[in-house]
Amino acid sequence: MAQNSFLALIEQSIRLNWEQPALTELQGKTLYYKDFAKEIDKFHEFFETEGIKKGDKIALCGKNSANWAIAFFATLSYGAVTVSILNDFDAKSIEFIVDHSDTKVMFADQNIWNSLDKAKTPKVETVYSLDDFTLIQSDSEDLKQFIGNSSEYFTKKYEKGFFVNDVSYRVEKPEELAVINYTSGTTSSPKGVMIPYRSLWSNTKYANENVPFVKAGENILCMLPMAHTYGLAFEILNTISLGGNICFLGKTPTPKVLQNAFKETKPKLVLVVPLILEKIVNKVILPKLQEGVAARLIKLPLLNKIVYSKVRKSMIEFFGGNLVEVVVGGAALNHEVENFLKKTKFPFTVGYGMTECGPLISYVYWSEYRKRSSGKIVDRMQAKIDSEDEQNIVGEILVKGSNLMLGYYKNENATKETFTEDGWLKTGDLGTIDSDNYVYIKGRNKNMILGPSGQNIYPEDIEERLNGSAYIDESLAIGEDNKIVALIVPDIETLEKEGVKKEKWEELFSKVVGDINKTLPTYSKIASYRILEEFEKTPKRSIRRFKYQE
Numbered sequence: 001m002a003q004n005s006f007l008a009l010i011e012q013s014i015r016l017n018w019e020q021p022a023l024t025e026l027q028g029k030t031l032y033y034k035d036f037a038k039e040i041d042k043f044h045e046f047f048e049t050e051g052i053k054k055g056d057k058i059a060l061c062g063k064n065s066a067n068w069a070i071a072f073f074a075t076l077s078y079g080a081v082t083v084s085i086l087n088d089f090d091a092k093s094i095e096f097i098v099d100h101s102d103t104k105v106m107f108a109d110q111n112i113w114n115s116l117d118k119a120k121t122p123k124v125e126t127v128y129s130l131d132d133f134t135l136i137q138s139d140s141e142d143l144k145q146f147i148g149n150s151s152e153y154f155t156k157k158y159e160k161g162f163f164v165n166d167v168s169y170r171v172e173k174p175e176e177l178a179v180i181n182y183t184s185g186t187t188s189s190p191k192g193v194m195i196p197y198r199s200l201w202s203n204t205k206y207a208n209e210n211v212p213f214v215k216a217g218e219n220i221l222c223m224l225p226m227a228h229t230y231g232l233a234f235e236i237l238n239t240i241s242l243g244g245n246i247c248f249l250g251k252t253p254t255p256k257v258l259q260n261a262f263k264e265t266k267p268k269l270v271l272v273v274p275l276i277l278e279k280i281v282n283k284v285i286l287p288k289l290q291e292g293v294a295a296r297l298i299k300l301p302l303l304n305k306i307v308y309s310k311v312r313k314s315m316i317e318f319f320g321g322n323l324v325e326v327v328v329g330g331a332a333l334n335h336e337v338e339n340f341l342k343k344t345k346f347p348f349t350v351g352y353g354m355t356e357c358g359p360l361i362s363y364v365y366w367s368e369y370r371k372r373s374s375g376k377i378v379d380r381m382q383a384k385i386d387s388e389d390e391q392n393i394v395g396e397i398l399v400k401g402s403n404l405m406l407g408y409y410k411n412e413n414a415t416k417e418t419f420t421e422d423g424w425l426k427t428g429d430l431g432t433i434d435s436d437n438y439v440y441i442k443g444r445n446k447n448m449i450l451g452p453s454g455q456n457i458y459p460e461d462i463e464e465r466l467n468g469s470a471y472i473d474e475s476l477a478i479g480e481d482n483k484i485v486a487l488i489v490p491d492i493e494t495l496e497k498e499g500v501k502k503e504k505w506e507e508l509f510s511k512v513v514g515d516i517n518k519t520l521p522t523y524s525k526i527a528s529y530r531i532l533e534e535f536e537k538t539p540k541r542s543i544r545r546f547k548y549q550e
Contacts, residue, residue: 006201007169009241015164017243020217023066024247038162043074050143054079057102061085062109062130064226064248071107077169083180084227088522095120097182174198180409183355192409199358202380202402207238211269213324216243219265223253229359230329230454234271255284262320273330275452275482278337312344325366327351330454351375357403362439373438390433394442397431398424449479451523465516470494478549483527489534
């Protein structure tokens with residue numbers, strides 16, 4: 001196997017696990033590794049017929065599915081670059097990303113493609129439906145003709161079968177571009193993170209070595225967005241490289257839906273964002289403790305150990321009974337929930353990463369996890385704090401190492417601003433690092449808010465839209481209880497001029513917020529708003545943002 005090659009890792013796993021399940025749609029079909037490899041092989045033929053060249057961009061925008069995974073691996077093993085787009089970006093953002101990334105071929109859910117203005121994506125030559133892989137449109141007559149005769153062609157090609165030795169992928173170069181992942185859906189400051197194969201290999205290899213309890217043939221439940229690096233790296237790439245079976249939920253992950261899915265899949269490893277774990281604790285576990293005998297027993301010091309031990313057992317049962325570890329990422333875990341889980345000795349850990357590192361920066365196995373930390377800096381990364389005393393004085397976290405991106409696509413200025421002169425990446429996060437290399441995140445240098453599934457939400461984008469209303473003088477978008485709240489200072493002059501009385505403000509601003517929500521992705525919609533007289537300002541008249549954040 002080629003040393004440090006991501007594609008060699010994938011090829012080897014497909015060969016070794018030929019008869020094992022690879023991709024399962026819960027309440028649907030299962031594809032085995034041999035089927036997965038055959039689908040990839042078919043797309044190589046389609047790409048070749050159309051004349052796709054090495055380095056061409058192929059965009060993926062759709063809900064989590066087996067077809068998403070097939071399109072992703074087919075693209076990389078062919079030599080093209082994947083542009084992964086969150087499916088809940090609004091149409092304008094998707095159009096912008098598709099155009100900015102120079103996408104030639106697009107795989108999209110039919111409803112997403114239907115919502116786009118085709119005039120805004122002139123470089124796209126071919127579109128496939130992620131629902132069923134049908135060809136939606138193509139400029140290539142050769143491809144249309146080939147697809148028309150494809151069933152005949154593939155019947156002949158696979159007449160004698162499709163075997164392990166028919167799988168042979170190219171050997172990529174470590175610095176070669178593999179994925180462009182846009183951290184922002186805004187059209188004003190697009191940032192396409194260029195992730196090289198070196199980063200894919202490094203993140204995957206680390207996961208292979210540090211979750212040794214996950215074996216070939218075992219299930220993982222795919223709940224995180226595949227277009228986000230956290231879900232992609234550890235639910236998709238790691239699982240395929242180990243010969244595991246990715247199970248696609250296909251539903252909104254409510255506690256009840258999750259409980260049934262865990263019961264069916266019995267995973268050893270579960271990856272979540274804090275919101276999911278907090279919901280399970282608050283809606284399923286704690287209510288049981290607050291009633292009857294359990295409520296009384298928990299107050300008795302000797303007996304509460306027994307109660308906590310039962311709670312731990314019931315939580316492991318909730319996750320399907322086979323659980324070894326839950327990894328929390330994407331945002332900070334609520335302190336009360338963290339304390340409760342620590343008391344019960346529940347096997348959870350909190351990691352830290354960012355898209356620019358594909359994503360991993362720190363992690364530690366649950367038994368070594370320390371409260372309030374985000375694990376230890378992983379062995380392939382270095383980190384330091386931009387302060388006089390990194391253990392005690394909070395400063396910006398700077399990182400370096402093999403997980404690092406190449407830069408931002410077609411955005412040299414943003415790339416220069418993000419790196420120091422000697423090559424350290426400025427994370428925009430504030431924290432400290434202790435003598436054992438554990439990271440403690442104290443806040444965000446940037447104003448970014450993390451969405452419920454770890455999506456990046458840029459408040460400036462929301463504020464720009466709010467401030468675009470004639471009735472709003474200034475605004476702030478903040479995160480509160482995992483929801484976006486708009487703080488609004490009305491433009492009194494305009495309101496008086498138009499004769500809008502105070503008792504009508506609620507009706508007016510509800511409409512303004514409602515109209516803005518139509519232009520925002522689902523995860524960054526404004527949940528509520530509050531009207532303020534004015535914001536506290538600095539001498540330079542900038543809003544003291546930190547005064548209004550949690």
